[in-house]
Amino acid sequence: VKDKIEVGLMGLGVVGGGVENALREKAADIAKQVGAPLVMKRILVRDPFKKRACQAQPYLFTTNPQHILNDPEIDIIVEVIGGESPAYDYIKEAISRGKYVVTANKEVIAKHGFELLNLAAEHNVALLYEASAGGGIPLIGPLGHDLLANKISAIHAIINGTTNYILTKMALEDIDFDTALKEARELGYAEADPASDVDGIDATYKLAILAALAFQTQVLPGDVYHEGISHLAARDFRYAKELGYTIKLLAIAKREDDTFQVRVHPTFIPDDLLLARVDGVFNAVQIDGDLSGRILFYGQGAGALPTSSAILADVIHLARNISQGSSPLPRVRMDQTMTVKPISEIRTRYYLRMTVADRPGVLAQIARVLGDFLISISSVIQKEVDESAQSAEIVIMTHPSQERAMQQAVSQMEKLDVVKEISNLIRVED
Amino acid sequence: VKDKIEVGLMGLGVVGGGVENALREKAADIAKQVGAPLVMKRILVRDPFKKRACQAQPYLFTTNPQHILNDPEIDIIVEVIGGESPAYDYIKEAISRGKYVVTANKEVIAKHGFELLNLAAEHNVALLYEASAGGGIPLIGPLGHDLLANKISAIHAIINGTTNYILTKMALEDIDFDTALKEARELGYAEADPASDVDGIDATYKLAILAALAFQTQVLPGDVYHEGISHLAARDFRYAKELGYTIKLLAIAKREDDTFQVRVHPTFIPDDLLLARVDGVFNAVQIDGDLSGRILFYGQGAGALPTSSAILADVIHLARNISQGSSPLPRVRMDQTMTVKPISEIRTRYYLRMTVADRPGVLAQIARVLGDFLISISSVIQKEVDESAQSAEIVIMTHPSQERAMQQAVSQMEKLDVVKEISNLIRVED
Numbered sequence: 001v002k003d004k005i006e007v008g009l010m011g012l013g014v015v016g017g018g019v020e021n022a023l024r025e026k027a028a029d030i031a032k033q034v035g036a037p038l039v040m041k042r043i044l045v046r047d048p049f050k051k052r053a054c055q056a057q058p059y060l061f062t063t064n065p066q067h068i069l070n071d072p073e074i075d076i077i078v079e080v081i082g083g084e085s086p087a088y089d090y091i092k093e094a095i096s097r098g099k100y101v102v103t104a105n106k107e108v109i110a111k112h113g114f115e116l117l118n119l120a121a122e123h124n125v126a127l128l129y130e131a132s133a134g135g136g137i138p139l140i141g142p143l144g145h146d147l148l149a150n151k152i153s154a155i156h157a158i159i160n161g162t163t164n165y166i167l168t169k170m171a172l173e174d175i176d177f178d179t180a181l182k183e184a185r186e187l188g189y190a191e192a193d194p195a196s197d198v199d200g201i202d203a204t205y206k207l208a209i210l211a212a213l214a215f216q217t218q219v220l221p222g223d224v225y226h227e228g229i230s231h232l233a234a235r236d237f238r239y240a241k242e243l244g245y246t247i248k249l250l251a252i253a254k255r256e257d258d259t260f261q262v263r264v265h266p267t268f269i270p271d272d273l274l275l276a277r278v279d280g281v282f283n284a285v286q287i288d289g290d291l292s293g294r295i296l297f298y299g300q301g302a303g304a305l306p307t308s309s310a311i312l313a314d315v316i317h318l319a320r321n322i323s324q325g326s327s328p329l330p331r332v333r334m335d336q337t338m339t340v341k342p343i344s345e346i347r348t349r350y351y352l353r354m355t356v357a358d359r360p361g362v363l364a365q366i367a368r369v370l371g372d373f374l375i376s377i378s379s380v381i382q383k384e385v386d387e388s389a390q391s392a393e394i395v396i397m398t399h400p401s402q403e404r405a406m407q408q409a410v411s412q413m414e415k416l417d418v419v420k421e422i423s424n425l426i427r428v429e430d
Numbered sequence: 431v432k433d434k435i436e437v438g439l440m441g442l443g444v445v446g447g448g449v450e451n452a453l454r455e456k457a458a459d460i461a462k463q464v465g466a467p468l469v470m471k472r473i474l475v476r477d478p479f480k481k482r483a484c485q486a487q488p489y490l491f492t493t494n495p496q497h498i499l500n501d502p503e504i505d506i507i508v509e510v511i512g513g514e515s516p517a518y519d520y521i522k523e524a525i526s527r528g529k530y531v532v533t534a535n536k537e538v539i540a541k542h543g544f545e546l547l548n549l550a551a552e553h554n555v556a557l558l559y560e561a562s563a564g565g566g567i568p569l570i571g572p573l574g575h576d577l578l579a580n581k582i583s584a585i586h587a588i589i590n591g592t593t594n595y596i597l598t599k600m601a602l603e604d605i606d607f608d609t610a611l612k613e614a615r616e617l618g619y620a621e622a623d624p625a626s627d628v629d630g631i632d633a634t635y636k637l638a639i640l641a642a643l644a645f646q647t648q649v650l651p652g653d654v655y656h657e658g659i660s661h662l663a664a665r666d667f668r669y670a671k672e673l674g675y676t677i678k679l680l681a682i683a684k685r686e687d688d689t690f691q692v693r694v695h696p697t698f699i700p701d702d703l704l705l706a707r708v709d710g711v712f713n714a715v716q717i718d719g720d721l722s723g724r725i726l727f728y729g730q731g732a733g734a735l736p737t738s739s740a741i742l743a744d745v746i747h748l749a750r751n752i753s754q755g756s757s758p759l760p761r762v763r764m765d766q767t768m769t770v771k772p773i774s775e776i777r778t779r780y781y782l783r784m785t786v787a788d789r790p791g792v793l794a795q796i797a798r799v800l801g802d803f804l805i806s807i808s809s810v811i812q813k814e815v816d817e818s819a820q821s822a823e824i825v826i827m828t829h830p831s832q833e834r835a836m837q838q839a840v841s842q843m844e845k846l847d848v849v850k851e852i853s854n855l856i857r858v859e860d
Contacts, residue, residue: 022579022721032763033578130576136722138568138576145575146560146568148463149452149742274728277707291452291739292566292729298704299725309721312579320760330750333462 005319008068010044011081017054018304036323079103102314104131110205128314133206136306137299143213150289152214155253161281162197199228200264207251217336225343227265246276268428344404349428358392373405435749438498440474441511447484448734466753509533532744534561540635558744563636566736567729573643580719582644585683591711592627629658630694637681647766655773657695676706698858774834779858788822803835
């Protein structure tokens with residue numbers, strides 16, 4: 001039982017500043033929640049002389065990580081540096097020295113969570129990471145506690161705010177990807193280098209974290225198939241609307257007996273699904289449990305305040321435990337033996353858009369290729385004839401088919417004389 | 431540290447049967463989660479000879495509550511009898527005898543939660559009640575843990591499935607309340623005596639529970655203003671649609687400095703709010719936190735399986751704690767001194783529908799009454815003239831006004847010769 005809990009903060013960027021600020025402004029209330037005051041002992045910064053929006057006291061600053069990792073009085077280390085290196089090394093060293101760690105680092109948790117959680121258990125401390133996926137939306141807590149009695153069959157998540165903002169813009173304003181990205185950049189919703197968001201890598205890390213918890217097995221970012229959104233065109237959104245769908249970058253995890261599939265890609269989802277109504281920078285995670293049924297969590301997946309909400313919840317949880325003479329926290333289980341299903345083996349419906357020659361018999365040729373690969377057509381739209389180019393656009397929705405067959409069919413179709421371009425192939429979730 | 435955890439189940443109705451079934455079928459997995467097996471020791475039933483859907487072993491049955499309350503080997507008692515009496519007495523006695531208790535009983539928690547939680551703390555045990563509000567949706571957990579760093583300013587919740595089913599029907603099918611209720615009854619979504627749902631009493635209990643957690647203060651069911659849905663007419667839904675709104679039975683809690691308001695009533699909410707898309711028997715709870723921003727939790731608020739999901743999460747949580755040599759669980763804080771704002775003092779916008787004489791100057795008279803009470807009009811619809819009765823219908827949307835003033839204005843308007851009927855007054859939340 002300790003009379004105060006001392007905290008070391010590693011990183012004082014947007015999120016770190018938010019955490020520092022909230023800890024200071026809410027000190028009295030947090031002390032009540034914990035039963036002892038939380039004291040900010042030291043803050044790791046890269047440049048102590050930088051002008052900052054936050055009002056952290058400079059006498060707390062250090063540029064030497066050992067001043068935090070090595071301080072025997074520090075109980076909890078909050079890591080908000082981000083990125084794999086050096087954050088991974090710091091977290092590992094902190095745990096090895098018996099520190100409790102709270103992190104918002106999706107990359108480190110997705111890649112090294114299994115090792116680090118085991119290391120924490122060995123050292124009788126805990127590593128909490130609510131802020132690593134879904135920002136201010138409680139997800140890690142509910143998956144690890146409130147939904148523990150469930151066998152979770154599927155997760156469908158909009159888990160990246162930048163791409164959801166861009167897709168919402170494209171859908172509402174009938175604009176192309178580049179224009180929407182430019183607007184997102186101007187508003188600060190996309191970074192100067194947006195690749196990690198736009199290519200689906202950020203979502204891949206978060207999905208790996210959520211799927212590991214949901215299936216209680218190891219899921220690595222490399223297990224997750226991913227595709228970005230930059231190949232989407234304004235016309236895809238027009239067709240989606242006409243067909244009763246919305247296009248979202250979905251992070252999908254599904255359990256099938258002893259295998260699971262994890263994938264991130266643009267997806268057609270029915271308009272009447274609540275997920276289809278999640279717009280702008282908001283995130284939402286839909287979870288199907290055998291007891292709970294379908295549940296959805298919605299909120300802000302990024303930003304200094306929402307991320308601080310998650311980090312502080314973890315800090316308060318640990319601090320209570322420490323101040324009351326801690327018993328070991330429940331271990332995150334990742335002991336289920338399951339294998340990843342390769343993307344080529346999944347079955348799903350597809351939206352296929354192509355430009356073809358505008359002459360009789362073209363659809364028959366395309367339909368024959370699909371038939372050869374046992375892919376059956378659910379609906380066809382043919383219109384928008386470009387008379388000068390003598391071409392037409394065809395949109396096909398298929399019934400559930402195997403991915404491998406679909407990819408082979410697309411290769412075959414590309415070889416047809418009458419097919420000028422396969423413009424887009426987008427998976428559908430009903 | 432115990433090698434097995436013994437459970438006593440009080441009540442074997444729909445929910446009790448679901449809990450018994452899930453505990454039996456998931457025994458191996460739960461034992462892994464807990465670190466020790468959970469053993470069902472005894473089940474309190476009213477009629478041991480009743481034919482039951484569940485496959486509970488009759489040798490576990492007892493009709494004597496003391497066989498559970500008095501059994502020194504029972505660690506955790508799960509109360510799913512429902513209703514205030516005798517459940518309240520059983521829970522109280524169980525806690526006094528040092529048992530951990532899990533309950534789904536909204537009435538007991540709403541009315542006696544403060545006393546029972548204090549009693550549990552005194553006896554170094556815990557009383558968990560995730561299933562008491564929102565069924566399978568994690569709410570108590572997130573409010574008590576994951577959102578703990580937030581100052582919560584408002585809750586807007588669709589927290590009763592029966593009424594949401596009826597309202598969804600009325601909106602989609604343009605039918606009146608009685609017809610929708612009849613359909614809900616036939617599908618088993620409404621009870622033979624639907625008063626507790628339809629009059630908003632069920633929602634009142636749940637709101638009291640959620641508001642107490644959110645504001646960390648005592649909230650009693652008697653503090654909650656409530657109005658049911660039976661006075662809604664199909665035409666109200668038609669006007670709502672025309673105005674860009676949806677009508678939902680909302681449970682609303684708002685903090686304003688040291689006061690809070692808690693109320694349950696039919697509410698106009700904007701169509702573009704995610705809450706407006708929550709249809710059928712589904713529930714959703716929208717929470718505004720100072721750090722997290724707006725969060726929404728969505729799922730099934732009732733039913734054997736979803737309720738079992740919540741109960742089992744609580745049971746696993748307690749069983750882990752007991753099996754690992756328990757440290758005291760964090761106490762639910764209700765120590766904030768706040769007063770309830772009477773409904774007469776709230777400010778909100780209103781939808782007002784009335785039948786008036788179809789002659790010149792009528793609107794001027796009505797507008798003058800509203801003006802006298804400082805209520806300003808935001809929009810007016812006048813149509814649907816009934817020529818034979820020489821009457822017309824007027825619908826008025828107001829700007830934010832004080833409830834007391836609005837009620838007085840309505841009384842005044844009722845006295846006007848030209849007003850034939852004040853048909854409905856519905857509050858608006860934007």
